[in-house]
Amino acid sequence: MSNSSMPSELQTIRVFLPEMIHRLESVVPYASALVTQESGTSLRLDSHRELVAERQPRRGIVFTLFNGRFFQEWATDNLDQRYLDQKIIEMCRMFQSSDVTEPRFFINPGEIMDRHYTSCYEIDPDDVKLTDMVEECRHLIKRLHELDNRVVNTSINYHDSKEYKMFFNRSRVLSSALTTCSVHLVTVGADKGSVRMNFISKGGVTGFEIMTFSDEELHEMLDDLNRLFMSKSLDPGIYEVISTPQVSGILAHEAFGHGVEADMIVKERARASQYLGRKVASPLVSMIDDPSIPGLNGHYFFDDEGEIAVPTMIIENGVLRRVLTDLRSASVLNLPRSSNGRRESFERKVYSRMSNTYFCPGSTPVEDMVGSIDRGLLLKKSSSGMEDPKGWGIQVGIDLAQEIRNGRITDEVYAPLTMTGYIPDMLNSITQVGDSLGFMDGGGSCGKGHKEMVRVSAGGPHLRFKVRLG
Amino acid sequence: MRRIIEALHRHKAIDQWRLLNQTSTSYQLYVIGSMVDCIRKVITNRYYITLYCRHGSGMGHTHLTLLEHELDSLDVRLESAIFVAGRVSNPYYELPGPGYSPAVETFDPSLLGDIEDILFVKLADRLIDAVEREPYVRLSSSEYFLDIQDLRLLNSRGLNAEWKQSEIFFDGVLLSGGPGEEKEIHFEPRARRLQDLDLEVIIRNQAQFARDARHAVLPPSGKYPVVLSGEALTHVFSPIVHHTSGDCQYRRTSRLKPGQPIYLSDEPLGDPLTMISNGFMPFGLRTSPVDHDGIPAGRHEIIREGIFMKPWCMKQSADYLGVEPTGEIANLEIPVGNHAGMTLYDDDQSVLQVHEFSALMPDVVSGGFAAEIKVGYLHRKGEVTPVRGGAVSGNLLEGFNHAYFSTEGRKGQYGLSLTSFGTYSGPxxxxxxxxxxxxx
Incomplete structure (x- = not known):
């Protein structure tokens, strides 16, 4: 099967690569290849400076060979057939003369499949004139400066890309074409010697339609910016809180999600391995990772090891059901394979990685949740967190929190804060789960430690729980 | 390169250009326990082109990246880039011309030897042996990256700089404690030279942190002195670096003004800060003969004794502000203070030492931060208690109003002999x- 949505150079590769895999498998028990190509436009404009450029293209191929004991990978950005052919000869020669042993574990190449996938969007960024894109950004900057005279600088980072991916092993030839768009709008305000910043992000596997900002969105950003000038520091302690879907998402991803990535279990770095089938959260809590949700930033059709994207139920009614696997961890641990084998690019290795990770919605309207709190905080905005899969510790930075007093949200604002504690304590303290599901805005990315960035999204409903803040 | 340069000259709409060729080879080894998990080799060759087109009173510029086998489409790509550059307008500025390109140390020639010997014997085996010598800890996993790059930077004004750089990075995780109670310590040292990675020292320190983590407690809540050391110092200067940038000055988003004290509110009570951007630091991770624009490496005093002397500026901001460009911020050199390290803990109240945060990500605009403690110690009247969890918060711009520097210079928590986290030399x-x- 070929598809016209793939660039012609990649279509050529689709023709000759299966034979290369066949040759490699004459010397090793398993071989596969992943070809990726990413290109697009990047706009960076602010009140004082402008730059439009092509996104730094990432194009390359990685061959993965399993020699029975471990994986060996060879990667390059040179996709020339003759060059690759020569390298295949060298690899075959190397393995013929090296020690390929009886496999320590077997790799299932999956059912036979030949498919192509294309993502959906309303407006193809390639159909939008560059001049119009730039004007749109300039207009947005002007609007923000007119709305508030404390704004000293506004910057817009816009990116779109076409991501092409092809996976080959002896059973599968899979390809996909994804369109992604993201925009990050940052406003810096100055008042009486202090400088504060606030932002809006939008994006995902989507089209140029995200480049629309309502007056309401801009006013909310500026209101929060102004609130930040009045923010106070919070007395450290344990607080009753309600997280917005964005903060719930960061919790799902950072606090719990990293701990169920099965490569961490292989390394004995994940406490979750001892809790499979056991209670880890309040019965109100269920959590899913699902790369198949269209539009979201963690969306893909198959992972980087050729596994078709499907949802994985991680926590079901408070019980830990499944972990997220890549090919190696599933093979070694004899766990079901999930579609979470991902790599930053052809230049990096595959790990078990999340995609779109979220808490499932419950049944309580947000107004009822706020109305039932005498004294607490609404954790409104967060942009970062850090995982601790071994210790199940939480570190989530809160950029903005508003006081809840006598069932109402007040103008008392606290920032910045850090949420810390022990994840099961936090998850077991959840007493109310909101009735509507939301996801983090914007094209977020996630690292493993401080590297290996992949695009992800996270979300959930509003959650009510107790946590340490400082 | 010649083919690209000829094409750049052929397109008359291009007023200025900059071309960086980067060829890289990356060797990667991944180990779980003492078993090899994966071995990788990655070869890339890229040409990064920035072209500048004048139109009216302004100038637009854009970037494009070419791969080796894309040179046949060079003219089409340049035409497209010229169109893109014409869509935006900035005040004119000029690229630096040919000039002195200082000889700086960025490459470790010992890496030209047998790569397998370096990865397996000089790094992995040595690290595994070092862990085996440490009681009550074991190695979960380790990853080793050895990157060698050849770089050549040219521009339309005749700049021609060529250099080679190396980087060794490893990512290790140690575990300590009984089943169900194990704690982990994760470390990621990075250096340009193999000899700067003193694995035995790194493991000795990290093993101690791992053992201490087993009986670490939460620190008491309150406002009391906090001493940052080791990796916790990594991002402490980032708000000050942000506010002293030419970019920030030009955009008028800085709280600081050249010639003025950096202290914003009260009179400073502690040691005055001096901050130097040092592009010469041997084998520093931000050392290179020229920056991305081609500005030669230098040593620039950005803050002297608490006074903001001059912004660090890339060429564009420097031209706009009418000041001399310093180049990109390089390695940070902070002169040591007058307080012997241990005296920083002398106090009637508790003093918290934080050696590592889970992640310190300050808001560089406001200076605000809040971060979880990963490795810490509570010092109280001579007693030292390991601390883990809880958080430290505050403002890093205002924090220097009341800060004290140790007399001891950082030799490096990771055992780096010249710089601490590769980009810092200081208390x-x-x-x-x-x-x-x-x-x-």
């Missing part, structure tokens, strides 16, 4: 008296 510990601790 081993800094005490801040204005932060808040959230714990028990």
């Amino acid at each position: 081993e510990s800094i005490r801040f008296d204005t932060f808040q601790v959230s714990g028990s």
